Amino acid sequence: xxxxxxxxxxxxxxxxxxxxxxxxxxxxxxxxxxxxxxxxxxxxxxxxxxxxxxxxxxxxxxxxxxxxxxxxxxxxxxxxxxxxxxxxxxxxxxxxxxxxxxxxxxxxxxxxxxxxxxxxxxxxxxxxxxxxxxxxxxxxxxxxxxxxxxxxxxxxxxxxxxxxxxxxxxxxxxxxxxxxxxxxxxxxxxxxxxxxxxxxxxxxxxxxxxxxxxxxxxxxxxxxxxxxxxxxxxxxxxxxxxxxxxxxxxxxxxxxxxxxxxxxxxxxxxxxxxxxxxxxxxxxxxxxxxxxxxxxxxxxxxxxxxxxxxxxxxxxxxxxxxxxxxxxxxxxxxxxxxxxxxxxxxxxxxxxxxxxxxxxxxxxxxxxxxxxxxxxxxxxxxxxxxxxxxxxxxxxxxxxxxxxxxxxxxxxxxxxxxxxxxxxxxxxxxxxxxxxxxxxxxxxxxxxxxxxxxxxxxxx
Amino acid sequence: xxxxxxxxxxxxxxxxxxxxxxxxxxxxxxxxxxxxxxxxxxxxxxxxxxxxxxxxxxxxxxxxxxxxxxxxxxxxxxxxxxxxxxxxxxxxxxxxxxxxxxxxxxxxxxxxxxxxxxxxxxxxxxxxxxxxxxxxxxxxxxxxxxxxxxxxxxxxxxxxxxxxxxxxxxxxxxxxxxxxxxxxxxxxxxxxxxxxxxxxxxxxxxxxxxxxxxxxxxxxxxxxxxxxxxxxxxxxxxxxxxxxxxxxxxxxxx
Numbered sequence: 140x141x142x143x144x145x146x147x148x149x150x151x152x153x154x155x156x157x158x159x160x161x162x163x164x165x166x167x168x169x170x171x172x173x174x175x176x177x178x179x180x181x182x183x184x185x186x187x188x189x190x191x192x193x194x195x196x197x198x199x200x201x202x203x204x205x206x207x208x209x210x211x212x213x214x215x216x217x218x219x220x221x222x223x224x225x226x227x228x229x230x231x232x233x234x235x236x237x238x239x240x241x242x243x244x245x246x247x248x249x250x251x252x253x254x255x256x257x258x259x260x261x262x263x264x265x266x267x268x269x270x271x272x273x274x275x276x277x278x279x280x281x282x283x284x285x286x287x288x289x290x291x292x293x294x295x296x297x298x299x300x301x302x303x304x305x306x307x308x309x310x311x312x313x314x315x316x317x318x319x320x321x322x323x324x325x326x327x328x329x330x331x332x333x334x335x336x337x338x339x340x341x342x343x344x345x346x347x348x349x350x351x352x353x354x355x356x357x358x359x360x361x362x363x364x365x366x367x368x369x370x371x372x373x374x375x376x377x378x379x380x381x382x383x384x385x386x387x388x389x390x391x392x393x394x395x396x397x398x399x400x401x402x403x404x405x406x407x408x409x410x411x412x413x414x415x416x417x418x419x420x421x422x423x424x425x426x427x428x429x430x431x432x433x434x435x436x437x438x439x440x441x442x443x444x445x446x447x448x449x450x451x452x453x454x455x456x457x458x459x460x461x462x463x464x465x466x467x468x469x470x471x472x473x474x475x476x477x478x479x480x481x482x483x484x485x486x487x488x489x490x491x492x493x494x495x496x497x498x499x500x501x502x503x504x505x506x507x508x509x510x511x512x513x514x515x516x517x518x519x520x521x522x523x524x525x526x527x528x529x530x531x532x533x534x535x536x537x538x539x540x541x542x543x544x545x546x547x548x549x550x551x552x553x554x555x556x557x558x559x560x561x562x563x564x565x566x567x568x569x570x571x572x573x574x575x576x577x578x579x580x581x582x583x584x585x586x587x588x589x590x591x592x593x594x595x596x597x598x599x
Numbered sequence: 600x601x602x603x604x605x606x607x608x609x610x611x612x613x614x615x616x617x618x619x620x621x622x623x624x625x626x627x628x629x630x631x632x633x634x635x636x637x638x639x640x641x642x643x644x645x646x647x648x649x650x651x652x653x654x655x656x657x658x659x660x661x662x663x664x665x666x667x668x669x670x671x672x673x674x675x676x677x678x679x680x681x682x683x684x685x686x687x688x689x690x691x692x693x694x695x696x697x698x699x700x701x702x703x704x705x706x707x708x709x710x711x712x713x714x715x716x717x718x719x720x721x722x723x724x725x726x727x728x729x730x731x732x733x734x735x736x737x738x739x740x741x742x743x744x745x746x747x748x749x750x751x752x753x754x755x756x757x758x759x760x761x762x763x764x765x766x767x768x769x770x771x772x773x774x775x776x777x778x779x780x781x782x783x784x785x786x787x788x789x790x791x792x793x794x795x796x797x798x799x800x801x802x803x804x805x806x807x808x809x810x811x812x813x814x815x816x817x818x819x820x821x822x823x824x825x826x827x828x829x830x831x832x833x834x835x836x837x838x839x840x841x842x843x844x845x846x847x848x849x850x851x852x853x
């Protein structure tokens with residue numbers, strides 16, 4: 140047994156209470172998945188890493204949440220292939236601390252290093268290199284999954300149905316206890332960055348279509364909070380890992396120092412309403428005017444380029460008591476119009492939205508619930524509070540669904556359940572795998588219940 | 600599950616035929632609530648309210664009967680409601696209550712006791728039963744209809760007013776007890792609402808409608824409020840009225 144407490148996602152919107160257990164090893168974990176030691180059977184179980192999914196994916200009201208934090212061993216990195224086997228609870232932060240000095244970078248990183256490897260697989264996270272390298276699970280060669288029907292090994296060749304259902308399956312196929320990941324060789328801990336500023340969306344999107352392929356990493360920050368005429372102004376940053384020869388002489392003797400953990404910490408919830416239409420658009424405007432019109436060859440640190448917010452521990456508290464939503468959608472390459480519409484909808488309705496992130500995705504992978512599909516993705520950062528926000532996000536859903544797109548479940552906290560299967564037409568493939576490895580329906584989360592993914596199980 | 604905007608997917612309504620309750624159900628169903636269980640005492644009006652919820656888009660609206668005059672049956676009524684909802688409930692709306700007839704209620708001891716039972720004892724017992732359920736679920740909101748009549752009790756309706764004062768205080772206390780459990784209580788304090796229940800009675804200032812109260816309730820669920828007033832201005836009006844000297848309070852009209 141263990142204690143329980145209130146758990147919420149990074150957006151802090153819908154906390155719920157669950158019993159929390161922290162197994163020391165996979166064997167202890169198996170006991171939990173076989174129904175627990177007489178715990179609240181039937182109320183479900185889900186794994187939780189570092190709690191960075193924004194919505195309710197890593198919580199399980201009234202049930203059991205398995206904190207995988209102690210499953211964090213990092214094996215040796217094969218100097219030839221870059222393959223490394225790590226515990227499912229290992230954070231990208233810790234992995235980098237170990238791997239960078241040996242000259243290896245993670246193949247894919249989201250906008251924060253503070254995610255667990257298990258979470259990165261469950262959400263099939265993507266990074267700024269998706270257009271070239273795809274999402275995280277494309278670099279996983281095998282993994283061990285602790286499921287209600289026992290410990291299973293899987294990979295793209297070994298039981299691929301299970302492997303791909305796990306990629307983006309939001310933890311509903313089991314708990315990743317370890318995974319073997321192919322790391323990427325790098326010479327330095329710096330990125331050579333080119334920055335360009337655009338006055339509108341058309342400009343930035345054209346530049347991305349034209350020349351993203353020349354860079355390993357590419358992302359644009361879009362101001363969706365500016366008034367009519369200026370909404371859509373953007374800053375495009377693209378880069379590649381720096382070679383030793385790119386570094387100034389003074390840094391060349393220590394090119395592979397790992398990034399530091401956060402230095403600043405937010406301790407209290409900020410007052411609600413601190414981030415309002417006025418402060419948000421002022422922030423966006425200041426950020427836009429600070430960016431250079433064009434600059435190339437700038438050396439940036441890993442933190443500055445990949446994980447700008449990791450320098451501030453607990454930055455989500457700045458959004459106040461009510462928290463915030465992330466809304467991220469993906470649509471096909473010919474549906475740039477949806478990106479335009481979304482920016483216009485936010486701007487016209489005066490909905491405060493922090494710097495939106497725009498990115499071109501390369502091809503998706505075989506995961507039935509893996510989020511990335513070839514085309515465009517836009518991520519919006521929306522403080523809760525404006526009365527129109529519920530309606531606006533429902534409208535965005537409709538636009539995205541009609542365009543054949545989908546929203547990212549790792550960020551969702553409010554999707555209309557009927558739209559899940561419209562957005563993820565291969566949902567039944569995940570469900571089939573779940574019936575096979577979890578016949579009595581132990582694995583579930585607040586997300587899976589809210590979106591009606593657990594069938595008749597919860598109705599019992 | 601409640602979503603980021605506090606929008607429920609399943610709801611139990613105790614006194615599901617109340618006009619305020621029906622207005623709330625219309626709003627939550629439009630906002631994706633699919634399971635609605637309506638409990639009340641009149642099968643005919645319950646069936647009407649259920650048909651309205653189905654027409655608005657609810658999947659299936661089971662109805663069941665209870666007697667708010669018998670607090671020993673409160674637990675059973677709540678159990679039946681949860682079972683009918685499929686075991687898990689996001690929002691329990693407690694709309695039980697009656698205005699009574701002050702001239703009789705203040706002179707007839709049986710009527711006094713009956714008023715306190717319907718407006719306070721039964722709802723409090725039902726809330727305790729529901730709170731235990733929500734605590735086990737680890738999530739869910741109890742929404743209870745109090746009244747401004749209980750904020751400062753008046754001569755003209757002190758039986759009703761005191762019963763609401765008791766329920767209001769009880770609910771605030773229960774909300775405190777539920778802190779940290781994932782479950783919570785929201786107390787709703789409407790002013791004079793134009794409904795069948797108040798038909799023919801003299802209107803008070805700031806009179807409002809069931810739809811306005813329902814909107815205040817869904818807004819309150821979205822913001823995670825513990826107390827909502829309807830209309831909102833009453834919060835400030837009563838901040839003053841509560842502190843008026845009794846000699847002045849007594850002379851106020853109504």
